[in-house]
Amino acid sequence: MPPLDPNLYTVAWIAPLEIEVQAAKHMLDKVHSGGFPVGPGDDYLFHAGEIHGHNVVIATFAAGQRYGTSSATALAIHVKKFFPNLWFGLLVGVAAGLPNLSCSPKRDIRLGDVLIAYSPPGGDHPAIIPYGLGKQKGGSGFELLCNGHSLRQTERIVGSAIANIKAERRETQMILGYYRDIPETATKFPDPGQENDFLYLSADNLPISR
Template sequence: MPSPSFPRASPVFHETTVLLSVKTTSPFTLSHKKIPWVDRGAQRESNFVSMNPALLPNCDDDHLRLSKRQKTSHSNADSNAENNLPYGRYSIAWICALYIETAAAQAMLDEKHGELPRRHNDNNTYTLGSIKNHNIVIACLPQDQIGNNTAAIVLTDLKRTFPSIRHGLIVGIGGGAPGRLDIRLGDIIVGTRVMQYDFGKVMAGGKIKTTAVPRLPDYSLRTAVTNLRAGHELSSSRVPGILQERVKSLANYNYPNAADRLFQASYRHDPSMANCQTCDQSQLEQREARRPCEPKIHYGGIASSNQVMKDAVTRDRLAQELDIICFEMEAAGLMDVLPCLPIRGICDYSDSHKAKDWQKYAAAVAAAYAREFLEALPATGDALRDSRPNAHFRMFAILPSTAKVKEANLLLQLSKQILVIVGYS
């Protein structure tokens, strides 16, 4: 009797459960997940509980320790906080000197990511998140420890923890140097170069001859600035709209109800007075009125040092000698570590008439421009917000000890063989 014939099965894969049992020196708990063979790249890797360190080029031991905490540690936080990404997926460093600058930076994020374990050689505290296609690390300097030296330490540790960082932004408040440009409180300064004016030679009479050379932001950042600046010739900046959309939840970060006063350089503030209400109003510079809530963006050199500029005569002299339009205290320290783009909101005029009334608004406008800039900055191919690893690797394990390198490698090899057998590779 002839053997019965059967129709040939169609070569269509269906969802299959692959269960792998491995005997090792210590127990494993495998992820019994159904692997979607048809839409193999659609499921986000965040649905898996852990990753073998060999599966991702930038994944390391610390990321594995997130496995059991990931579902519980952020249960009361924003829902986006569950979007944990490995260290190697972050490409932008956003440095702030003050807590008000950090608050403004956090308000600009589209998503806020979950925390990563702190490295033993890094004392920084980070806020992780994303804007458009950029994954961002926000770091703030320690309380009451501002300046170029501290900024360099913070960025050095950040780069050690996040080795894939490509670009840096230093975003916050600064002091304006009014003169050839009509700079007002609340305006934005984008630094095209940085001059460290306290670096030089002490000459006769105690005068310092600056010998520092200009430090430039990264080439790709400068081209992006040029492109965004060209766009502003065609249409207005989105900074006012970004402020209205994202800063409304922050108290006192809107346009302040305070006067914008610029006194003549030779007129000094009486240190016994708490504010400028009693200052001689006849010493004010006469300027045309400007509509509020419409900050202007200025591009030019930024002067950086470890001292606060509070003398208008010295301000004007250095502004002319160095061709700068803003004073600040962190950018020069960052440039040797990573050529950053300085973005400053003007909160005072670098003179003795300093006040804190404009600081929060100045921090907000600087952060808003930084967001607009990142929206226009092309993302690098290896730093897109999508956190999915190579689609060939879909087998993950929870290891009780990440030191078990041999066991991890064994699991990886067996995983590859299983995938080859079932045709997934």
């Protein structure tokens, strides 16, 4: 296989699960053949390709590696070291739905929806807080631990791209267009339909209707 140059890749896509890697590879406009040089101390292999002219590397856990924050941290550190010219990294994966139909407006987020976890800081409050650095205190709110340290803010170029998409007000059609272009959408990643999505009350695990 021809060698690939780690210096040419500027975006890292971390996809922890195998099925997430398969979906990520379908999103590449072009797959780069070949492999990156591997030496002592290199614990991971990577997939590579292009999206809209950007060289992207896709990283995932090793087979049998325990899934969790410590594993994700180890992978992210290795990716940052292996690819010295990264602009930013994105963690993209399958998550549970988080619907709240009792609030106003309703937050109807279901399994299979696309959710971008980007939250700009508001006033004196940080944007995103690692869950291990705080605790919920009943009705008194959330208490920060470790002197209130928070995750670093999203790279400005990412925030600017999100702002442009929101300004154009066509993000839904853009995403659906990419989804329809995935070759194996009809078989590998089918949409089961909202009528097959059951919500369960956390108190008694009984399904509720939409």
